[in-house]
Amino acid sequence: MTSEDLKTHAGPTVEELEHEGDVAADFLEELLDIADIDGDLNLDVRQGRAYVSVEAETEGLSVLSAPDTVQALQELTRLAVQSKTGAFSRLILDIGGSRDTRRRQLESLVDAAVTKLDGGASQASLPAMSSYERKLVHDIVSERGLVSESYGDGADRHTVITRR
Numbered sequence: 001m002t003s004e005d006l007k008t009h010a011g012p013t014v015e016e017l018e019h020e021g022d023v024a025a026d027f028l029e030e031l032l033d034i035a036d037i038d039g040d041l042n043l044d045v046r047q048g049r050a051y052v053s054v055e056a057e058t059e060g061l062s063v064l065s066a067p068d069t070v071q072a073l074q075e076l077t078r079l080a081v082q083s084k085t086g087a088f089s090r091l092i093l094d095i096g097g098s099r100d101t102r103r104r105q106l107e108s109l110v111d112a113a114v115t116k117l118d119g120g121a122s123q124a125s126l127p128a129m130s131s132y133e134r135k136l137v138h139d140i141v142s143e144r145g146l147v148s149e150s151y152g153d154g155a156d157r158h159t160v161i162t163r164r
Helices: 003-009 014-035 059-064 067-085 098-118 131-143
Strands: 040-046 049-055 092-095 147-151 158-162
Touching: 014 040, 014 049, 014 067, 049 059, 059 067, 067 092, 067 098, 092 098, 098 131, 098 158, 131 147, 131 158
Parallel strands: 049 092
Antiparallel strands: 040 049, 147 158
């Protein structure tokens, strides 16, 4: 492999991810202005991804913080970034702490699945969810000493949990 091949396979640099975050923040600021919603934007780079969070001290963001809405806004923001940079975006958007809230919900789903396994079930299936949420589930399941695999295609892709 040449050094050019390594560069194309290594993923985006921190500088490229920071630029991605800046482009996303510009898009989101315009969107919030149009919706007349106040919000402060914070940018970070975590685990090879641009991470943009929108926070507010008022309740105005609650209209945008439902999981499906955050997912839709994340996809729109990714498309806006891709349009501007020409590069595929894997950015993560958090609105009003929605990602932490969703992680707690996923932990509860995993705990309920563990209860089923403790009750004698050989496996427990979780509902279909996004790839980001499935990644969180796999991490949570691993932390609890269990095994998980994803099955299905597209919008029907879901996670099944089993014991080791």
